Amino acid sequence: MQGKHMIGLVSAVVLIFMALGAVSAAPPVPEGVITLQVPEGEKATRPRVDFRHEVHADLDCAKCHHMWDGSSDVIQPCNDAGCHDDYKDKRGPNSYYQAFHSPARDLEHASCMSCHRELLKAGETAGPTSCAKGSSCHVDE
Ligand code: HEC
Numbered sequence: 001m002q003g004k005h006m007i008g009l010v011s012a013v014v015l016i017f018m019a020l021g022a023v024s025a026a027p028p029v030p031e032g033v034i035t036l037q038v039p040e041g042e043k044a045t046r047p048r049v050d051f052r053h054e055v056h057a058d059l060d061c062a063k064c065h066h067m068w069d070g071s072s073d074v075i076q077p078c079n080d081a082g083c084h085d086d087y088k089d090k091r092g093p094n095s096y097y098q099a100f101h102s103p104a105r106d107l108e109h110a111s112c113m114s115c116h117r118e119l120l121k122a123g124e125t126a127g128p129t130s131c132a133k134g135s136s137c138h139v140d141e
């Protein structure tokens with residue numbers, strides 16, 4: 001084999017291993033229910049939400065985990081320090097409420113509520129779309 005081709009082959013193999021390494025570093029998707037609620041001591045305006053990754057398995061992780069670089073083995077919770085950790089503000093970028101309810105129309109950066117609403121509008125299978133009884137993400141509502 002000529003030297004040039006050998007270098008090409010070696011870099012291809014190196015690239016493949018780098019890619020595999022990046023994929024395997026992704027943390028496993030948590031199974032079952034993740035309870036979403038404000039921390040103890042903060043005033044909750046609504047009951048908790050039970051979130052299931054299983055029903056969202058077709059979506060890109062980064063659609064929700066928008067601060068994740070796509071390869072590191074840590075995925076931060078929404079209310080990581082300096083992120084959506086303001087429980088009183090309902091509007092700003094650090095608002096806990098906005099992480100789940102922002103009305104973004106762009107499905108690439110949709111919140112829980114905006115995605116469910118856009119899908120419903122498009123006549124597709126959607127999740128809950130309001131806080132009205134029977135169509136809410138919040139339990140017992
Ligand atoms: C529809 C939105 C959505 C999608 C898509 C999604 N997740 Fe999540 N994930 C969440 C929410 C919400 C939480 C809970 C965050 C919290 O507790 O603040 C979570 C939590 C996690 C956690 C635990 C983080 C912690 O608190 O330590 C991991 C790990 C995780 N997800 C991995 C993944 C991976 C890997 C994928 C893609 C295969 C994925 N998720 C796709 C919404 C999503």
Ligand code: HEC
Pocket residue numbers: 049050051052055056059063064100107110111112113115116119125126127128137
């Ligand atoms: C990009 C779109 C999208 C985003 C973002 C999204 N969902 Fe969903 N969700 C869906 C779809 C589609 C379904 C319906 C799945 C089905 O019935 O097959 C669904 C279903 C649900 C359901 C009903 C099923 C169940 O588990 O009881 C709940 C609750 C739910 N989503 C909560 C959330 C929460 C909380 C978030 C944000 C952390 C979120 N979703 C983000 C698309 C989305």
